[in-house]
Amino acid sequence: MSTITPRQRPLVLRYPVVSATIVVGIAGLLFWMIGFGQAVPWLFSVFALLVAAVEAWQMVQQLRMGIFGIDVLAVIAIVATVAVGEYIASLIIVLMVAGGKALEDFAQGRAQRELSALLSREPQIAHRQTPGSDRIDDIAASAVAIGDLILVRSGEVVPVDGELVSASGAFDESSLTGESLPVTRITGDPVLSGSVNGNSAATIAATSLAADSQFQSIIALVKEASVNRAPVVRLADRYAIPFTVVSLIIGITAWVVSGDPVRFAEVLVLATPCPLVLAAPVAFMGGMSRAARNGIIVKGGGVLERLARTRTVVFDKTGTLTHGKPAIARIDVRTPFTEAEALTLAASAEQFSSHVLASSIVDAAKERGLILRDVTSSTESAAQGVSAVVGTNTVDVGTLAFIEAASPGVKQATIVGGELAIYLAIDGSFAGSIIATDPVRESARDTINRLRQLGVTDVVMLTGDAQATADYVAGEVGITQVLANCLPADKVRAVKALPQRPVLMVGDGVNDSPVLASADIGIAMGARGATAASESADAVILVDDIAVVVRAVQIGRDTVRIALQSIWLGISLSVVLMIIASFGFIPATVGAGIQEVVDLATILNALRAIRPKEQSVTRQPSHVPAVGVAATTE
Structure with missing residues (x-):
């Protein structure tokens, strides 16, 4: 049985207080039209006080957890307007508070759209082919085993990481890398899970389980990203006490100077806290969404x-x-070892290492047609090297210091700028060095x-x-x-x-x-x-592009700037309006409506954090001049 998420419920059920407020408002209008106008103040006031009581209870629960919520102003404003007979204003405040939370929910959903798009595209089914026949079985993506042949039809999401078996294929990797154009792959090329196949069906051989594939790792990151709360959001809560104090001072001063308690209610109506509550979360969700679109x-x-x-x-x-893709430039060997023998043993020892230099050595051996030998045992020291038993030989491959510990008489390689040296010992004897470059x-x-x-x-x-x-x-x-x-x-x-x-x-x-x-x-x-x-x-x-680091910093700065701008926009507008109301120029009912406009302006300003300010992310060219680097393993 499928589960209905909160966002899939009808709007009436998703926002019950908003719905109830509208129903009460319509009921009050009908009472007035049929001649029962004296019941309207009681209906509006009782309903507003009930909502205020619920809000106050939630506020007490937060206080017990050490959180001073700025919603205290909304509760005071509701009670004050009911006390002075501004019952229409009290209903508007209730609608404003409930509507503000609904607007926050909508704005966060808008900001989170790109971030959550990956989750909705998670592949569930894989079409497994039986080798040597035309039989195709639909299985759960989680049931795919390494080596299985998987058919990916046109427009389908690749369920697991694999290598392309078909002659060629075009895959949309925009949700993974930000690359806007389809990427062409040929036989033997890696195909990432989560990419979308082009116009022709393609067959891949699974190289990872679904749980270990690229797309699943991204989904895990997205889920983790969507549940954290920013420090600046908590900082917004800290504005609660000073903003509450300032609002109460303005309201009480207006009451004392004018002698009219209605002034207090008129000021507090414009002090409702929605701008502070909404601004930071919406801005940060927008920034995370913008970052996701940039890879x-x-x-x-x-x-x-x-x-x-x-x-x-x-x-x-x-x-x-x-x-990080070094190419082997030359091999300097010492007698009695030959270049082919040294490279074969080094590649055999390195074939199970995850280090980027290991794959370069293995690729160089395969390109020269050398056959790798079986490894009996292997031990890797992080950032140092590998010791392995290859056939009847003991092989050590790694940094100068690593090989010096395994073999006497190590000679430091002669390298020029942009080259790196990997040292080799065979059966305890220094066998030479492998020189590589990395652009x-x-x-x-x-x-x-x-x-x-x-x-x-x-x-x-x-x-x-x-x-x-x-x-x-x-x-x-x-x-x-x-x-x-x-x-x-x-x-x-x-x-x-x-x-x-x-x-x-x-x-x-x-x-x-x-x-x-x-x-x-x-x-x-x-x-x-x-x-x-x-x-x-x-x-x-x-994306394989270091320039995106700059974008990350810039997006962070833009997001925080917009969040703080939105917070101060709401505070400034509210304070100005409270001062005007203290002189009796803004009736409570009108003030409640104006404050709703302030809330909307704050949310719209915070949503600016979603807006892209950069060009779409593109891949780095795959062929660049080799400038090089020199070193040991890293």
Whole structure:
């Protein structure tokens, strides 16, 4: 049996107080028309006091939790208008308070639309093909096993990550990466779950279970992002006490000076708190929605608030400032080992490693037609290297320090700017080094310049690479603060010691998970799939483009600015109107209607946070000049 969500209910049931207020208003009008006008004040007043009693009870419950809600002004205004006989104004205040909550619900739904779109597109069914026959069985996406052949029809969502078996296919990945144009894939290319197939049916071979696929990881991030509350929203609650005090002072002063208690009611009618209650949540949901359209999943409005105040940005190197796709340039071997033997053993040892350099070595071996050997056992030391038993050989691959511990007589490789060295030992003897290059992202320097223009005071690079490599890359992108030869724990200590806070850390890869979690804001470059980095980060960039970091900071600043503008817009308008009302120029009934306009203006202003101010996200070109980097493994 399907469950009806609150947003699927009829409007009458979704907003019962609004519905009841309208019914009471119509009933009062009918009573007046048929000659029972004397019953209208009683009907309106009793109903308004009942609503005030419910609001007061909820307010008491909040006070017990240590929360001073600004709704106290709405309760006082309802009671005051009933006490002075302004029963129509009391009904309007009830409608305003209930309608304000309904408007908040609508505005948040509008702002959250792009953020929740992924959830509604979660694939439930997969069409599994039987190899060697035309049989197709519809199974649950969660039942797909690695290696299954899955048919994806035209316009369908890819249910699991896989490799394309068909000759070619076009896939819309806009909901995953922000790329607006379909991406063409050929046989053997990876296909991400959550992408939409084009005009022709395609067959993929599943490479991940549904639970481990890219789309499921994004859904998990979206669910996490939608439940957090921003610090600035709590800050809005702190305006409750001063705003309440100011409102009461103006109302009491007007009452004392004029001698008319009606003035107090007229002032309090214009002091209802909807602008403060609505502004920040709507703005932050809008900012999260805008971020999602730019390929950034933000885990809560609090992340946007911290992004807005960022003073220091720390970058990892490999896969962040560089493309993270090193290519093997040459192999320097020592006798009696041959180049083919050294590369075969190194690739065999590295074939199960998750490090980006490992895949480069394996790819280089396969491109040369070398056959990888079976691995009996393998141990990986994070950011250091791999030790493995390959056939009858013991193989160590990794940093200079890692190989020095395994083999005497290690000779440091001769490298030039933009190169990195991976060292190799076979059966305890130094066998040589593998030299690779990794191009710097062409947008890296511009990204760092733009961050400084946004007010970032310090830009730092932390890397596990050698000092020479780190200095070379830093010079290419314009970074002067560099810390090299870092283990994951060293990065954590370095980030904690930085003086200019908040600190934003940008990284990619499993070894960056600790530092991403320890930074004030952690952003993971997650375009290549779900990793521990994505899980520990506060935000995940779904496109392989470092320039999106600037957009994240800018969206944070715009969101906080609009949230605070909306809060102060509501406060300013309310105070001005209260002062005017204190002189008797705004009757209570008219004031209640005017305050509803203030509420609407506040919400509309907060919704500006959704508005895009940037061009759509596009992919980085896949072929760029190799500027290079040098180092050990990172």
